[in-house]
Amino acid sequence: MILFPAIDLKDGVAVRLKQGDMDRATVFNRDPAAQAHVFETQGFKHLHVVDLDGAFAGKPMNAAAVDRILETVGLCVQLGGGIRDMATVEGWLEKGVDRVIIGTAAVRDPALVKEAARKFPKRVAVGLDAKDGKVAVQGWAETSELSVLDIARRFEDAGVAAIIYTDVARDGMLKGINWDATIALADAISIPVIASGGLASIDDVKVLTEPRARKLEGAIAGRALYDGRLDPVEAMALLRSARG
Incomplete structure (x- = not known):
C-alpha cells in the first residue's frame, strides 16, 4: 500500500487547488524540486505530480519544474497533466518519469492508452476524475456523459498499471x-x-489498512501534508506496520 505525496504545478510553483478550480489555488512552495526533496527526506518512496496548466492546455506546460524534480530526487514519480499523444508519453518516460497518467485522452482517445500500455507495460496509468459520478476532462473544466466505471472497463486487460480515481468535489x-x-x-x-x-x-x-481496501494500490495526499494535518512519519509507520 503506497501513500503518494502530491505536487501540483501551476506557473512553475507547487500549489493546491480547491475542487479543481484554478482560481482557488494556494501556493505552498515556489520551488517544487525543494518540496519533492522534503517528501523524500520524510521517507516517501513515490511522488504524484500534476501539470495543472498542461491539463488545460493539452500539452506539457511545466516541463522545467518537472525536470528539476527528476534531477533532484530519486523517488518513483508518476506524472499527469497534458499527456495527450504518444510523443509526450515517450518523452516523459525517457526523461525518467516512472509512470505517466492519461486523463482526458482516456475518454477521448482510448486507443492511445491501449497503445501506450502495450508499448510500456505497467508504466501507464489512467486518471479518472468524477463530478457526480461522471468523468470530468480538460483539467476538470468539462464533464463527459460517461461514468467512471464505463471508462475504467475500457481498459480491462489492456496492461494499464492503475486507475487514479478522484472525487473532484472533495479535492x-x-x-x-x-x-x-x-x-x-x-x-x-x-x-x-x-x-x-x-x-x-x-x-x-x-482505511488503507482495512480489509475492504485490499484491492487498492494506495492513496494520494496533498493539502493535509502541506498544512500539517497529516504527520508523514505517523502515516508511513502505520502503513509499514500494516504490511508487517
Whole structure:
C-alpha cells in the first residue's frame, strides 16, 4: 500500500487547488524540486505530480519544474497533466518519469492508452476524475456523459498499471476521501485503484489498512501534508506496520 505525496504545478510553483478550480489555488512552495526533496527526506518512496496548466492546455506546460524534480530526487514519480499523444508519453518516460497518467485522452482517445500500455507495460496509468459520478476532462473544466466505471472497463486487460480515481468535489477540501465510491470501483474492476481527493487525516490512512481496501494500490495526499494535518512519519509507520 503506497501513500503518494502530491505536487501540483501551476506557473512553475507547487500549489493546491480547491475542487479543481484554478482560481482557488494556494501556493505552498515556489520551488517544487525543494518540496519533492522534503517528501523524500520524510521517507516517501513515490511522488504524484500534476501539470495543472498542461491539463488545460493539452500539452506539457511545466516541463522545467518537472525536470528539476527528476534531477533532484530519486523517488518513483508518476506524472499527469497534458499527456495527450504518444510523443509526450515517450518523452516523459525517457526523461525518467516512472509512470505517466492519461486523463482526458482516456475518454477521448482510448486507443492511445491501449497503445501506450502495450508499448510500456505497467508504466501507464489512467486518471479518472468524477463530478457526480461522471468523468470530468480538460483539467476538470468539462464533464463527459460517461461514468467512471464505463471508462475504467475500457481498459480491462489492456496492461494499464492503475486507475487514479478522484472525487473532484472533495479535492483540496479536507473532507476525507470518498471511500465508498473508490472501493466500489476497485471491487468492480481488475486494475489496481489509487484513491485521490480530500485525504484529510490519519483516519484516511487507516482505511488503507482495512480489509475492504485490499484491492487498492494506495492513496494520494496533498493539502493535509502541506498544512500539517497529516504527520508523514505517523502515516508511513502505520502503513509499514500494516504490511508487517
